[in-house]
Amino acid sequence: MVSAAYVTDIDASRPFYELLGFHEHLAGKAPTSAWSSLRMGRHRLLLASTRPPLGTPPLPLLFYFFFDDLDAVIGALSAAGLEVTRMGHPAHARGGEAKVLDPDGNTVLLGQEEPSVSQPPPADDDGSPRFSLLKEAAALVQARGGTTTTCQVTDMRGMPCQSRAEVKLADSAGNTVWACLSHADEILVAVPGAFIADQDDAGIAGFLRSRQARA
Numbered sequence: 001m002v003s004a005a006y007v008t009d010i011d012a013s014r015p016f017y018e019l020l021g022f023h024e025h026l027a028g029k030a031p032t033s034a035w036s037s038l039r040m041g042r043h044r045l046l047l048a049s050t051r052p053p054l055g056t057p058p059l060p061l062l063f064y065f066f067f068d069d070l071d072a073v074i075g076a077l078s079a080a081g082l083e084v085t086r087m088g089h090p091a092h093a094r095g096g097e098a099k100v101l102d103p104d105g106n107t108v109l110l111g112q113e114e115p116s117v118s119q120p121p122p123a124d125d126d127g128s129p130r131f132s133l134l135k136e137a138a139a140l141v142q143a144r145g146g147t148t149t150t151c152q153v154t155d156m157r158g159m160p161c162q163s164r165a166e167v168k169l170a171d172s173a174g175n176t177v178w179a180c181l182s183h184a185d186e187i188l189v190a191v192p193g194a195f196i197a198d199q200d201d202a203g204i205a206g207f208l209r210s211r212q213a214r215a
Helices: 010-019 070-079 133-143 181-190 204-214
Strands: 003-006 023-030 033-040 043-050 063-066 096-101 107-112 167-170 176-179
Touching: 010 023, 010 033, 010 043, 010 070, 070 096, 070 107, 133 167, 133 181, 167 181, 176 181
Parallel strands: 003 043, 063 107
Antiparallel strands: 023 033, 033 043, 096 107, 167 176
């Protein structure tokens, strides 16, 4: 299986992923498209672009890469002028976790599963920010102008939530709802098949809804 990402400019994206240790081994170009196949050990990544570019919105999480030496990777990214945010030491990355944006504005997480011998043991709470997929999605909604919609989730008594909606959720049946972060978190845990949706109606939920209408 090969991970793939549509990018606006391959010549801008390739150097970014090379900083993470990938190297191009195959590439191709046509009048309206181009692609670059990158490798890092046994991992492969395909970058593709089209002309005109596809209207793909930035993603709250595109890739998660684990490294043996996270500090070295952060150093290379910082030396290249990229802003890297350390995200503390979550349970799945006791050697550290960091966040960086790729040239298309997608979030890429970097982690180190275990601390190296030279690293001090991580504190239980070092005060670093923690990654939240919901907060990342809400930030992207806000960057596109936000929404004035109130949370559309009601409580068990049918009373509407008064909080401002921050993310749009959908389920596998094509139902959608705008929700505040608290209710969104509950929905993702409790509703089978629920997922964070594109804030535009043209997303997968809209497609599923239109397909059901034709059935």
